[in-house]
Amino acid sequence: MVTRYAPSPTGFMHIGGIFVSLINKRLAVQSKGAFYLRLEDTDVKRAIPGALDTIVDAMARYGLDPDEGVLRGPDGSFIQQGPYAPYVQTERAAIYRDYAIELIRRGLAYPCFCTVEELDAIRVEQTALKAKTGYHGRWAKWRDASLASVEEALGRGLPFVMRLRAPDDPSGRIEWKDGVKGTISMPVNDVDHVLLKSDGIPTYHFAHAVDDHLMRTTHVIRGDEWMSSMPFHLQLFRYLGFKPPSYAHVPPIQKLDRVEEKDAETGETKTTDSRRKLSKRHDPEANVDYYFEAGVPEAGTIEYLLNIANSAFEDWRRGSPQKPYTDFPLKLNKLAAGGALSDLVKLSNVSQGVIARMNAEEVYGNGLRWAKRFDPELAALMEQHPDYTRRALHIERPGAKNKRIVTWPDLRPQLGYFYDELYDALATAGNFDFPEAIPAAERPVLLQQLLDTYDPAAGKDAWFDRIREVSNQHGYAGDMKLHKANPAAYKGHVGDVSQLLRVALCGTKNTPDLHEVMAVMGIDRVRTRLSRFLTAPSAPPAPSAPPAQPGAAT
RNA sequence: GGUCCCAUCGUCUAGCGGUUAGGACGCCGGCCUCUCACGUCGGUAACGCGGGUUCAAUUCCCGCUGGGAUCGCCA
Numbered sequence: 001m002v003t004r005y006a007p008s009p010t011g012f013m014h015i016g017g018i019f020v021s022l023i024n025k026r027l028a029v030q031s032k033g034a035f036y037l038r039l040e041d042t043d044v045k046r047a048i049p050g051a052l053d054t055i056v057d058a059m060a061r062y063g064l065d066p067d068e069g070v071l072r073g074p075d076g077s078f079i080q081q082g083p084y085a086p087y088v089q090t091e092r093a094a095i096y097r098d099y100a101i102e103l104i105r106r107g108l109a110y111p112c113f114c115t116v117e118e119l120d121a122i123r124v125e126q127t128a129l130k131a132k133t134g135y136h137g138r139w140a141k142w143r144d145a146s147l148a149s150v151e152e153a154l155g156r157g158l159p160f161v162m163r164l165r166a167p168d169d170p171s172g173r174i175e176w177k178d179g180v181k182g183t184i185s186m187p188v189n190d191v192d193h194v195l196l197k198s199d200g201i202p203t204y205h206f207a208h209a210v211d212d213h214l215m216r217t218t219h220v221i222r223g224d225e226w227m228s229s230m231p232f233h234l235q236l237f238r239y240l241g242f243k244p245p246s247y248a249h250v251p252p253i254q255k256l257d258r259v260e261e262k263d264a265e266t267g268e269t270k271t272t273d274s275r276r277k278l279s280k281r282h283d284p285e286a287n288v289d290y291y292f293e294a295g296v297p298e299a300g301t302i303e304y305l306l307n308i309a310n311s312a313f314e315d316w317r318r319g320s321p322q323k324p325y326t327d328f329p330l331k332l333n334k335l336a337a338g339g340a341l342s343d344l345v346k347l348s349n350v351s352q353g354v355i356a357r358m359n360a361e362e363v364y365g366n367g368l369r370w371a372k373r374f375d376p377e378l379a380a381l382m383e384q385h386p387d388y389t390r391r392a393l394h395i396e397r398p399g400a401k402n403k404r405i406v407t408w409p410d411l412r413p414q415l416g417y418f419y420d421e422l423y424d425a426l427a428t429a430g431n432f433d434f435p436e437a438i439p440a441a442e443r444p445v446l447l448q449q450l451l452d453t454y455d456p457a458a459g460k461d462a463w464f465d466r467i468r469e470v471s472n473q474h475g476y477a478g479d480m481k482l483h484k485a486n487p488a489a490y491k492g493h494v495g496d497v498s499q500l501l502r503v504a505l506c507g508t509k510n511t512p513d514l515h516e517v518m519a520v521m522g523i524d525r526v527r528t529r530l531s532r533f534l535t536a537p538s539a540p541p542a543p544s545a546p547p548a549q550p551g552a553a554t
Numbered sequence: 555g556g557u558c559c560c561a562u563c564g565u566c567u568a569g570c571g572g573u574u575a576g577g578a579c580g581c582c583g584g585c586c587u588c589u590c591a592c593g594u595c596g597g598u599a600a601c602g603c604g605g606g607u608u609c610a611a612u613u614c615c616c617g618c619u620g621g622g623a624u625c626g627c628c629a
Contacts (some may be wrong), residue, residue, distance in 0.1 A: 008628080128557090185558090186557070228623070229621070273621090276622075307567095311568075312568090318578090338559085341563050501610095511589070
């Protein structure tokens, strides 16, 4: 299959564009075909500087680089590579013009000198008459204009457009087998659509027919907002003598709009749910940048999209946790015909799975890339301590065990406490949330004993056995089950004791396995951090001072 | 309004005439457990409505309702 993504340079990368690109690219790769990028910049009025960078860079970030078409060269500038260059439509103006001339010669197209004002007037009249709008039938005043009047208009230098001459007999229907929607039948086109605009640049429709034919596109896979143009497009291919490609119209990603309306008469508020396409203007999640900023790794966004495209993906992923998503066989006919609602909660879940499958190095690289933009302080620490960071990230990883990082913003709470800088800031603020079961006065004793008994060389089980022993010695149940059976018999349990250590050491109540955390921190850092808690809580400078009141230091 | 598309738990969906309507996310509860997380077990929750066809409809047909797309010298 030869597929393409043909965006117009709007300066905005819509998530739907990534979705369609993904489908096009996967299908081309799976069939050992080609995927190319063509720039549909025929709307000169809307040209936006830098728009091409937005598209190309986003596609590259999401691993959707085209095989041919508009690419970035080795020096970073844009190049057009492939047998059918150029791939930028404004650079192909002469090609379209030749085909337009050919159509005129065969009586299938004609010049129209209507001004936009005239066209507007026609539309107003049609609307008033409840007639079908558009340039067709008796409204198409230049359709059968005499040669003399055309020459006269030309002579006056009036601007004109080239229009298709729709069939004289507007009855009948056209039918095609859509790759995702199935067989569809529509009335034939009877509107004399514009082929070339007054600036000589083609409309999307004309450029589509010419380019997809010349560039040997076998499958046009695009958003389903194009479906209603199909009668026109198919007609164009026939007029031009081209064999039409296969078409597949994919549904848009939607969003739920909850409208609350107050009934004027009854005063009741009723809510109506309606779905609508993700809007570039109103929905931040329509922009791919949103996902990066939210800290979803690119692979997570892609897998989420794949999930929307083929629901079988989820089961496949479960069965093949370590394979790249590119091994998944995407099937066009398995796309649902209706549009899916963007589900950010589900996206988080997919993201969590993707990050969990990464090794420490990948977490480091991807996380750092995010942090550099959205958490510079953390990023700086990650770069200052690369090996230490990697070791911290390596805890319970890989193996999809550590799912604490759902998206990159979780990096700070999950990794931050390893850095002395952040830990010290926390300590200065005094925000240590120690377990309530342990009186403040008892903390130094317990921590001192835990520190004395800690042996970095011993294993995890041995270490927790020590913690149990210390717990037992001080009236805390070393065995959770015993405590559960008779809570009143103990001051607390081993969980409280290890939590005391965890909070003192990390400043947070939630961390992975303490033994591993301590191993990464190293004995010196452990000593330093605990040292501040080894004296009586409320009288730091004077160790001999009387015990503080319970809770005074928290 | 014309044309076209769509319709199963809140969400993504499986289903392709006979199923206790399955899975995933979310939510709730149990278990596991040094915390969190993971894991695990269980629970919650759906075939829009009305006609047909058929021995039998979630499934096929028609209508309705609801939602969407489109009707430009924009793509």
